[in-house]
Amino acid sequence: MKNTKIICTKCNKVYPADILQDRCDDCHEPLEVEIVKKGKIRESNFLGQTVLERYADFFPYFKEVDDVSMREGFTPLQESKKLAQEMGIAKLYFKNESTNPTWSFKDRGTLTGVLHAIKIGYKKIATVSSGNMAASVAAYGAKSGLKTYVFVSSQIPAEKINPIAIYNPILVTVEGRYDLIQRESLRLCKKYGIYMINSDAPFRVEGYKTLAYEVCEQTNFDVPDYVLVPNSSGGHIRGIEKGFREFKECGLIKKVPRMVCVQAAGCSPVYNAFITRADQVERIENPHTLAHGIENTLPLSGNQVLRMLKWNKGFCVSVTDDEIIDAQATLASTGLFLQPESAASLAAVKKLKHEKYFRGDEKVVCVLTGSGLKYTAAFEHHKLTHYTCKLDKLDDFLGSQQ
Ligand SMILES: [Zn+2]
DSSP states (O other), X not given: OTTOEEEETTTOOEEESSSOOOBOTTTOOBEEEOOOOSOOOOOSOGGGOOHHHHTGGGOTTOXXXXXXXXXXXXXXXXXXXXXXXXXXXXXXXXXEGGGXXXXXXXXXXXXXXXXXXXXTTOSEEEEEESSHHHHHHHHHHHHHTOEEEXXXXXXXXXXXXXXXXTTOOEEXXXXXXXXXXXXXXXXXXXXXXXEEOOTTOHHHHHHHHHHHHXXXXXXTTOOOSEEXXXXXXXXXXXXXXXXXXXXXXXXXXXXXXXXXXXXXXXXXXXXXXXXTTOSSOOOOSSOOOSOGGGOOSSOTTHHHHHHHHHHHTOEEEEEXXXXXXXXXXXXXXXXXXXOHHHHHHXXXXXXXXXXXXXOSOOEEEEEEOBBGGGOGGGGGGSOOOOOOOOGGGHHHHHHHTO
16 A cells, blocks of 8 residues: 555645545645556456456555455446447447446445555545445445445435445435535544545545456457446546556557546536536536436536546537436336436437437447436336236236237
8 A cells, every 4th residue: 555656636746545535635636546557357267256356456555355345346248239220330338337236336436445444444434425325335334344424415315215224324314415515524524533435535436447447358358439427426437437548558458448428417517517618617506307326516526527538538428317218218128227327328329329429330338327226216207007907807918919
């Protein structure tokens, strides 16, 4: 840990990695663990490995791996030939993060965040979340025996509370605007010596690199042209981009895919800044989208996502709730039931097709962030049907359906 540096994403000021420091003292922008420039995959039977064992060279600061892993990662990359044809592109893949231990992508980052907390001596961890991250931190806190605090916005749907409470953290629903809850919790955790595993904390972002490594392996290192990521705080897309960048630096792949930051039209601060060529995101005052997981009015890593998109030649797409629901139904037609936030990535592909953006030879990955069962209220937006039938009429009914 002592040989690792974390660096300000804006002014390049260097900080040690064995302290808890999320943001730069000078410019208040997010910090990032320095890039790995030399490494290879520890090839073995992945069924017996954790992501940190397989990609150990890319996590040089975790020499010995504690018993924290819940076998996160190694999620399926599902190809849809039918949808690729409909979208007019060469290949369309879905990276299905709902197969993680708490059914969302968050587990990759919680693993590395919790490991960092333990390594630098913390006994208490916390998070602020609208759902997925809360469940993930609560689960990993329980597994590793750390006292765990979870602050949740009082506006989240009731069905999201108990899946957090089941892990028995100190769970608090807080009234107030989400970004203000985030900032106040950060201040209080510092005061009480609690490690905040924030959405864009440097060692959480590190965990998200593993998604990129897996995509490289799953595509036999023929990396995609575009990776679409639904965006909330910006930590997820930053981690994925860093993973590709590290593999390129190490000579494992030839190019880094263009990253596409997907936001909901009802709350799209990064998109708004991107299309006006602004350097800074501005707060959204009246957010409204059913994709609550990406309803982040002032993303902590928003400015850094804008900087990253510049060097990466990436871009932003915003999609309406109707487009998200339509994409959720399309995903279900391929056998995948994901939460609305996840469907935003496919909605963005549909939008790009509609705008005639594609030439036809593109390889595209949509990151599907979490399970559809996380937000069953979305059902009411679909025209779902079923039949009722008396037992003695079942024969007639099936006959009529042939
Ligand atoms: Zn700085």
